[in-house]
Amino acid sequence: MAKVLVKGNEAIAEAAVRAGCRFFAGYPITPQNEIPEYLSWRLPEVGGVFVQGESEVASVNMVYGAAASGCRAMTSSSGPGISLKAEGISYLSGTQLPAVIVNISRGGPGLGSIQPAQQDYLQATKALGHGGFRVMVFAPSTLQEAVDLTYSAWDYAERDRNPVLILMDGCLGAIMEQVEFPEMKEPMREGTKNWSLNRVEGVHRSDRLLTPYFPEAMLEMQNKSRALMVKRWEENDVKVEEFMLDDAEFVVVAYGISARVAKEAILKLREEGYKIGMIRPITLFPFPKESFRKLDYTKVKGFIDIELAIPAQMRDDIALEVKDRAPIYEYCRSGGFLFDDDGVYTAVKKILDGGAK
């Protein structure tokens, strides 16, 4: 299939349709509006359902209802709306229902700013709702990656019976670039037939109960199995790009749009002879711990965390792996300001030259 120029939000929406998503409910919020707008006409075209909910809370609960029947379902929002969806996402995880949640992130806290930011890292990776559940967090850096990750998201969600979060900054949501869309998957409830509330005509099955409420012993048992699931993610499902790390003395850590600007700076600095590379987490959770563990700490002189968040949020995860073996520097912006090539190049060069604190 030929490459087409599309907007980030629409790329995710079309990839969802091709992945077999047939239910979407959402509520307007900038900068993700093209996702519901696109799906409002696209889903009915393929026999799917679009509902504009009365709130974020209602929308995520509609997804909960659709997911319970084994239908591939999705909702999208941005920071303030994700906070409202927190309840429903916790219930999805508690009831063990697969779904895909998209956060096209903007400046925070509070109403913050409608401009792009990466200020929802901690919410996404540590506590997307109450009760201590975890979800896989995909953080695309290009629109092709956004398409591919969205296309595969339900495979993980259904395998684990757990929601998956796609966290993408508003810059990538608004940008247009070329992507190649994958083939259309036929929507099937096959992968969910052993637990969903779907009934197939003429096929008898016993009554089923899907509930977010458990007696103590069952709840502990479920939480234990969820802990094992997280362990399996860390062993098998980490996605990361390791860029020019072999001889690197300085390691940039960045994701999403920030990683693209950082990469441009790294290439320029390499030309000038600096030994610098990058770890780019594609799954923010599970975090690519191994990429940090296998570094040669006799060579590495420092890490540079580049994020559109102040205070830096990913820094905590970096620090857990680096364990004081090297200093962690930061270059961050916030409030809706984006990085630019010269800004990142100059800031990183200053750190490499020892000019930073």
Next chain:
Amino acid sequence: MAVYKRPATLKKNPSGFCPGCMHSLSTKIIAEVVDEMGQKDNCLHIVPVGCSTLNLVYWQGDILGAAHGRAPAVATGFKRTNPERLVFAYQGDGDLAAIGLAEIMGAANRGENFTVIFFNNQTYGMTGGQMAPTTLIGQKTTTTRYGRDAETTGYPMKMCELLATLEAPAFVARYALNTPKGVMEAKKAIRKGFEIQMAGKGFSFIELLGNCPTNWGMTPLQTLEYMESNTIPYFKPGVYKDKYKDEVK
């Protein structure tokens, strides 16, 4: 000859409801209607949060547990992706008329093709008898020790009246469960709601006035009388909206 028996749509274990509580009565008549319509396997019961959560261990059939107040949203998602199923949510007054007000209004206004059965006993039973949005003026609860005061807490919310103002709903009715006549009328209304749904004619809402002997601090018999002289005069039983009066029997 009429034989009194347990509906197949209820499990054989005890309900878990307090003695004299009308939740057992209302769930029984719903189960009877499901039985009579031959819909047991096709039915999905959406169980919310509150005393009605006890239906998780009592209802025989497919069950989906919903977050507090969100049952109409959950029902929307399920029913839209499974239009052939008989879907109903059974919600209490705190669940539906306080925390879930947006969801019930949204679903009703879209004319979603499912049924909501609203059990209104004017209190938060599960959490120990706090004031509900439907608690009567002067009624004592654990958060209105001297009786509900309209000055500071407003007035009991009339859901049937509110929903009947909307264009979309097909059927909106209220009945009281404190007399055999009321129970029979309620059962007929539930059947009508389900039939409207199975005919694809849209949203049906049946409010059942019930009691809470435990939190009202009354014997079950006293609650019947209290309902007659206090609840019913304020929440008047009857049909508030019937869009297809002549089409669906």
Next chain:
Amino acid sequence: MKKSLVVSGSGGQGVMSSGIMVAQTAVAAGKCATYLPEYGPEQRGGSAKCTVVVNDTEIISPLASKCDTLITMNEQSYKKFGASLKAGGVLIANTSRVISPITREDIVVVAVPADDIAVELGNIKCANIVLIGALIGADAGIITEEAMLNSLTAKFGSKKQEVLDLNKAALAKGIEFGKAAIAK
């Protein structure tokens, strides 16, 4: 070669649609392109800006600090973004609306009264096509005349011949101005 273009003006002047058209034209011609709109809270009548990056290979960063080519459709955007043009870059100014004298000497200046030309041709709406023509004429290295003509045909060809002809005429006029500017 990686080239960046900023299109700026006020809401309603076709800033965003020009940027998208340039990006689409580049992609249709086999290049890689990114297009990034910048929306402020003031979407109507306020300033509008978008950045297009075009490259022969995959674009790593779409967030260039300074641009190689700048189209300013009005006075306000010229004042706001004039300094973001690289030395040696190409400035295409819609002099129907940019009234300040252009004093920078380290750039190529294409002064095009695009609004007046468009009105003369019959429709103010094709002013942005005149400016895209100037971009091609000044050899900014972003898109070619042939590719742009293909784009116009794809966009308007199936609708109305006169709309297509109008846009082709607007493009040709812009190209003249661009060529004249670099010939100086």
